[in-house]
Amino acid sequence: MTDLTRLTLTEARDGLKAKTFSATELTTAHIAAVEKARALNAYVLETPEHALTQAAASDAKLAKGEAGPLEGLPLGIKDLFATKGVRTTACSKILGNFIPPYESTVSGQLWRDGAVMLGKLNNDEFAMGSSNETSAFGSVVNPWRRKGSNVGAGSTGAVEGAHLVPGGSSGGSASAVAADLCLAATATDTGGSIRQPAAFTGTVGIKPTYGRCSRWGIVAFASSLDQAGPIGKTVRDCAVMLRSMAGHDPKDTTSVDRAVPDYEKAVGRSVKGMKIGIPREYRLEGLNAEIEALWQQGIDWLKAAGAEIVEISLPHTKYALPAYYIVAPAEASSNLARYDGVRYGLREQGRDIAEMYENTRAAGFGTEVKRRIMIGTYVLSAGYYDAYYVRAQKVRTLIKRDFDEAYAAGIDAVLTPATPSAAFGIGEKGSSDPVEMYLNDIFTVTVNMAGLPGLAVPAGLDRQGLPLGLQLIGRPFDEETLFSLGQVIEDAAGRFPVSERWW
Amino acid sequence: MSVDLATVKRVAHLARIAVPEADLPRLQGELNAILGFVEQLNEVDVSGVEPMTSVTPMAMTQREDIVTDGEIADLIVANAPASDENYFMVPKVIE
Numbered sequence A: 001m002t003d004l005t006r007l008t009l010t011e012a013r014d015g016l017k018a019k020t021f022s023a024t025e026l027t028t029a030h031i032a033a034v035e036k037a038r039a040l041n042a043y044v045l046e047t048p049e050h051a052l053t054q055a056a057a058s059d060a061k062l063a064k065g066e067a068g069p070l071e072g073l074p075l076g077i078k079d080l081f082a083t084k085g086v087r088t089t090a091c092s093k094i095l096g097n098f099i100p101p102y103e104s105t106v107s108g109q110l111w112r113d114g115a116v117m118l119g120k121l122n123n124d125e126f127a128m129g130s131s132n133e134t135s136a137f138g139s140v141v142n143p144w145r146r147k148g149s150n151v152g153a154g155s156t157g158a159v160e161g162a163h164l165v166p167g168g169s170s171g172g173s174a175s176a177v178a179a180d181l182c183l184a185a186t187a188t189d190t191g192g193s194i195r196q197p198a199a200f201t202g203t204v205g206i207k208p209t210y211g212r213c214s215r216w217g218i219v220a221f222a223s224s225l226d227q228a229g230p231i232g233k234t235v236r237d238c239a240v241m242l243r244s245m246a247g248h249d250p251k252d253t254t255s256v257d258r259a260v261p262d263y264e265k266a267v268g269r270s271v272k273g274m275k276i277g278i279p280r281e282y283r284l285e286g287l288n289a290e291i292e293a294l295w296q297q298g299i300d301w302l303k304a305a306g307a308e309i310v311e312i313s314l315p316h317t318k319y320a321l322p323a324y325y326i327v328a329p330a331e332a333s334s335n336l337a338r339y340d341g342v343r344y345g346l347r348e349q350g351r352d353i354a355e356m357y358e359n360t361r362a363a364g365f366g367t368e369v370k371r372r373i374m375i376g377t378y379v380l381s382a383g384y385y386d387a388y389y390v391r392a393q394k395v396r397t398l399i400k401r402d403f404d405e406a407y408a409a410g411i412d413a414v415l416t417p418a419t420p421s422a423a424f425g426i427g428e429k430g431s432s433d434p435v436e437m438y439l440n441d442i443f444t445v446t447v448n449m450a451g452l453p454g455l456a457v458p459a460g461l462d463r464q465g466l467p468l469g470l471q472l473i474g475r476p477f478d479e480e481t482l483f484s485l486g487q488v489i490e491d492a493a494g495r496f497p498v499s500e501r502w503w
Numbered sequence B: 001m002s003v004d005l006a007t008v009k010r011v012a013h014l015a016r017i018a019v020p021e022a023d024l025p026r027l028q029g030e031l032n033a034i035l036g037f038v039e040q041l042n043e044v045d046v047s048g049v050e051p052m053t054s055v056t057p058m059a060m061t062q063r064e065d066i067v068t069d070g071e072i073a074d075l076i077v078a079n080a081p082a083s084d085e086n087y088f089m090v091p092k093v094i095e
Helices: A009-017 A023-036 A048-063 A105-112 A171-178 A195-201 A235-245 A289-304 A317-338 A353-364 A367-380 A386-408 A434-441 A445-449 A479-493 B005-014 B021-043 B073-077
Strands: A043-046 A074-078 A116-121 A184-189 A204-207 A227-232 A275-279 A308-312 A413-417 A454-461 A467-474
Touching: A009 A023, A009 A048, A009 A235, A023 A043, A023 A048, A023 A074, A023 A116, A043 A171, A048 A116, A074 A171, A105 A116, A105 A184, A105 A235, A116 A171, A171 A184, A171 A195, A171 A227, A184 A204, A184 A235, A195 A204, A195 A454, A195 A467, A204 A235, A204 A479, A227 A235, A235 A454, A235 A479, A275 A289, A289 A308, A289 A413, A289 A454, A289 A467, A289 A479, A317 A367, A317 A386, A317 A434, A317 A445, A317 B021, A367 A386, A367 B005, A367 B021, A386 A445, A386 B021, A413 A479, A434 B021, A445 A467, A454 A479, A467 A479, B005 B021
Parallel strands: A074 A116, A074 A184, A275 A308, A275 A413
Antiparallel strands: A043 A116, A184 A227, A204 A227, A204 A454, A413 A467, A454 A467
């Protein structure tokens, strides 16, 4: 039989419907692939028995013709989503062995639609990072390797050589999808955490409009920026995933009460006559020539498909990242105040309750998380609130206004590069200056600040043989246009599966 | 603006994170690198601009004031590091 893990989500769905194979066979193939790929460290918890139980139930439903939209399809779940009865840690020591007695709304909707859970996926601790190196479970290996690199599976099964990071924070999700360790994965994006890892691994990822997916039951990082979305092998797969993930949830007051379209119908729709904005402020000084060329290639593809290219200006672009590094840590410092060693997770003893808090948080949080909590605490502290936090929120209003004006002038979507470079090596960035790592999100973070939808789609390889992605930014709640445009790029560029399973 | 060692210490206390003396200078350097980076926001003219409170223009929805949950005390304390008869246990607060 053909290797079932090579299928895309929608191919597998169609195969199940045609009874070419069963959900149990499909799940078994994925469980075997996950076990064989432990050296990649994409999964922090495997749930094979749970998966097989769900697959058996799906086979029964398929036989009765009662299949849901994701019936029998094995997925990976980022460890930021609370899963009932299954350990959820946000890849932080402070959550220890937390077993949620509830299910996140988004993952619950996936099970409602028949999906199968293979396990929980690695991520940067509390989703704070751009390389998955801050996880308490250790870094994730990108299945892509530089041409001629020394990375390989050693005799002990551990990866040898200086491997590449998969990006972050959804590094486990991106790596698992790229390495065929699930058909698609859930992810979250606060400043680029879906789109940057998707670009680093040759996969597709979409951060929907703020409010499109419920945040209930997802470990909070920065509540005004966090959004859930899928990472998949194709644009179509992401469209199918998002339809199940999206929707109004009374338990999240920021979740929007709007009907969820059948996004798959937008895939393959003509983009003729659409106006695509090219923001001149994204042509950064010193921009990598290969990224520049890729961007031009994307422009040419969309033009060839009948879209009209318009140069636009988003004058406050350059201030998005600094404003983000005030707003996000401020919200994080407030959200993470709940980890006090009392209600769940780790506790370290102290002489009194204050010392117990301080010791617990010192032992439980990693370096990057502590850094961000400290920055957040500082910018919210008396005397600095107006100078930092209020100013950053005013700049955020200006960033959103830039986009509002472009859309009011008739722009349907904006095309930019997804990242300033291809995947980098482990330990290569941010060791002395945290800002060096933060710059990874320079093209993605504006989208979170403005609450807009953004899709990353692979579009080519660089000189090292590594995938590069383009980003499409849409109007609020117009994910459909992004799926139509994304498919045009995917059709032109082709897909970028990892060719060799070297692990 | 940059922070001195005393401020780093004060912020760590406010954030309820114990920081060993030896780590303070490193943390000071990192925080100052980030604060230096965000300094450029001072170039922006924000006079007359309202700070953003919500990216999506929407009114907060109200829900009916009814009990939707409850009687699950055992589930609530299930993950606590220390509990007794459905109470969270903490070090003594009052002498």
